[in-house]
Amino acid sequence: MINFALLKDLLVFTRDGEWGKGEPIEDSVKMAVIRGTDFSSVRYGDLSQVPIRFIPSRLAARKQLQENDILIETAGGTKNQPTGRTVFLKSRLFKKSNLSLICASFSRFLRVDSQLAEPEYVFWYLQYLYETGEMEKHQIQHTGVARFQYTNFAETVKIPLPPLDEQKAIAHILGTLDDKIELNQQMNQTLEAIARTIFKSWFIDFDPVRAKMEGRQPAGMDAETAALFPDEFEDSPLGKIPKGWRVTSLDQIADFLNGLALQKYPPDQDDYLPVIKIAELRKGITKSSGKASPNIDEKYIIQDGDVLFSWSGSLEAVIWCGGKGALNQHLFKITSKKYPKYFYYEWVKFHLPEFRSIAASKATTMGHIQRHHLTAALVVVPPSNVIEAANQKMIPLLENLILTHLESRTIISIRDTLLPKLLSGEIRVKDAEKVVEEVT
Numbered sequence: 001m002i003n004f005a006l007l008k009d010l011l012v013f014t015r016d017g018e019w020g021k022g023e024p025i026e027d028s029v030k031m032a033v034i035r036g037t038d039f040s041s042v043r044y045g046d047l048s049q050v051p052i053r054f055i056p057s058r059l060a061a062r063k064q065l066q067e068n069d070i071l072i073e074t075a076g077g078t079k080n081q082p083t084g085r086t087v088f089l090k091s092r093l094f095k096k097s098n099l100s101l102i103c104a105s106f107s108r109f110l111r112v113d114s115q116l117a118e119p120e121y122v123f124w125y126l127q128y129l130y131e132t133g134e135m136e137k138h139q140i141q142h143t144g145v146a147r148f149q150y151t152n153f154a155e156t157v158k159i160p161l162p163p164l165d166e167q168k169a170i171a172h173i174l175g176t177l178d179d180k181i182e183l184n185q186q187m188n189q190t191l192e193a194i195a196r197t198i199f200k201s202w203f204i205d206f207d208p209v210r211a212k213m214e215g216r217q218p219a220g221m222d223a224e225t226a227a228l229f230p231d232e233f234e235d236s237p238l239g240k241i242p243k244g245w246r247v248t249s250l251d252q253i254a255d256f257l258n259g260l261a262l263q264k265y266p267p268d269q270d271d272y273l274p275v276i277k278i279a280e281l282r283k284g285i286t287k288s289s290g291k292a293s294p295n296i297d298e299k300y301i302i303q304d305g306d307v308l309f310s311w312s313g314s315l316e317a318v319i320w321c322g323g324k325g326a327l328n329q330h331l332f333k334i335t336s337k338k339y340p341k342y343f344y345y346e347w348v349k350f351h352l353p354e355f356r357s358i359a360a361s362k363a364t365t366m367g368h369i370q371r372h373h374l375t376a377a378l379v380v381v382p383p384s385n386v387i388e389a390a391n392q393k394m395i396p397l398l399e400n401l402i403l404t405h406l407e408s409r410t411i412i413s414i415r416d417t418l419l420p421k422l423l424s425g426e427i428r429v430k431d432a433e434k435v436v437e438e439v440t
Contacts, residue, residue: 002425004158007110007126010117011154015063016074017107018055028054031064035104036073039087040283044182047093055102065101065109067091068119070126074148075106083148084135088123090175108150117161120171125159128419160423169429170422173436177415180440184408188401195397199346202390203380209233209242225389238378245382250351251374253381254336254344256309259327260292260300267291276302276325278310284322284409292326300327305402307334307345312368315356317348319398321405330368342394343387351377411439 018033032050034042041049065071066089073085094101103109112119129135138153139146161167201207208218212231217223233240236247262275274280275290294301302308302325309317309332317334319341327333336344354377359367414435421427 003161005116005161006155007122007157007159008154010112010122010159011110012113013111014108014154017103017105017109018059018063027057029057029060030099031055031060031102032099033102033104034065034071034087034107036085036107039071039073039085042071042089042093043087043178044185045090045093046185047099052099060100060102063102063109065089065103066111067094068112068114070110070112070119070123071103072108072110072126072148072150073106074108074150075145082130082133082136083139083146084130084153086123086126086130088120117159118164118167118171120175121167122159124171124174124419125423128423129157131416132420162425166429169433173422173429173432174415174419176436176440177411177418180411181408181415184404184411188404191397191401191404195342195394195401196346196349198390198393198397199342202386203346203382204350206233206242228383228386228389236380238380241380242382245380247378248381249375250344250347250377250379251371253339253347253379254334256332256334256371256374257299257327258311259329259331259333260296262290262292262296262326262328265293265296265326268293268295273301273324273326275328276308276320276322276331277328278313278316278330280322280325281308281310281314281316281318281320281331285325290328294326296326300333301325302327302333304406305341307341307348308332309334309348311355312359313366315352315359315367315369317345317352319345319402319405321402321409323409339381339387340391340395342398343390347377347379350379414439 030052031054032047033053033055034050038050041047068091069089071087071089073083075083089101110122112122126135134157135148135153138149140149141147162170208221208226208229209231211218212226212229213233218226218229230243230245232243234243236245238247241247259276267273271294272291273294273296274285275292276285277290280286280289302320304321304323306320307317308320308327309315310330311332312330334344334348355369355373358369358373361367418427418432418435422429422432
């Protein structure tokens with residue numbers, strides 16, 4: 001028989017997040033401040049985007065985060081993303097940073113009594129409640145901001161508590177799948193970094209050309225490939241470029257297809273395509289994603305491996321691996337009959353800082369660029385034999401990147417399928433362990 005307990009009865013400590021700006025006063029400490037927008041990256045051990053602030057010591061001492069704490073978002077939600085999101089602070093997150101951590105305003109941290117319940121099990125149960133919409137029932141609108149009524153939630157929601165060893169086993173199963181997702185993310189970051197390094201060396205910094213001018217063998221390059229590069233530069237609108245290469249515009253090496261106003265194409269009852277908007281570029285397709293008719297022109301249908309670029313808002317370029325969907329306005333799908341995918345993808349990424357600067361200067365609520373900015377963005381194009389040599393290095397990297405993303409999507413689906421079944425007892429731990437062994 002499974003016992004139940006109120007969330008509030010499982011905690012040894014809980015506090016609201018840091019408030020105010022934490023002015024750098026004499027008695028202060030430097031800390032990383034985790035906001036709700038950081039939850040996704042922090043979940044997989046990435047602190048690179050987390051802001052660093054000076055926090056008054058009196059505040060930091062009471063609100064410093066520890067391993068196995070659970071963060072819960074208490075305000076700032078939207079219609080498409082309710083409050084109540086959670087993140088579990090794994091031990092390795094603290095090992096990656098020399099900084100102490102604190103949660104920002106509009107968050108609360110929970111410290112579970114490990115003698116009463118397994119902290120990670122409690123996290124996964126809260127995650128289950130969020131996914132099933134239970135959290136949204138405890139959300140209210142206050143002065144135009146969605147707020148999560150934590151006190152009411154903690155005092156009314158009962159958490160099922162199987163024996164502690166079973167809680168640990170469930171947490172281990174779900175955590176193992178999460179770890180595999182994190183490993184894949186790290187692998188993809190490495191693949192992207194390698195591809196970007198090669199591209200920059202060959203097509204932006206022209207390292208092989210400079211090496212030959214200095215009488216050196218280009219580093220990491222065989223003699224046959226090195227022979228494809230000239231040993232001198234010539235003038236161009238972009239300054240000095242390798243002799244025989246040419247300069248053209250970004251919109252000349254690829255086609256930029258703008259999406260549709262998909263509210264004009266409603267779904268056909270149960271037959272639909274999920275709508276890919278700017279938000280989906282970061283979080284993928286979710287239950288809150290829009291729906292559109294599947295009978296739109298095929299060119300507006302997104303497939304895994306397509307390059308997408310948001311020309312307004314956040315201005316991001318991604319290789320989409322979130323499944324079939326419909327291309328919404330404010331997004332470009334980029335294709336080319338002339339050049340390989342990595343070539344135009346890397347050139348778009350190269351120009352992103354410039355595009356973001358242009359968008360930020362716009363006097364609108366959501367900055368954007370226009371098509372003439374694509375024409376003004378110049379790129380360097382080498383002869384076809386150099387492109388073919390680069391293909392041998394770049395295409396396998398891109399293919400591995402896509403395959404790893406797709407594997408993560410499969411694991412996420414398995415994890416999200418197992419989650420409610422494990423928590424409800426519908427599937428036994430031993431059966432779930434077999435599933436995990438197959439995918440990890």
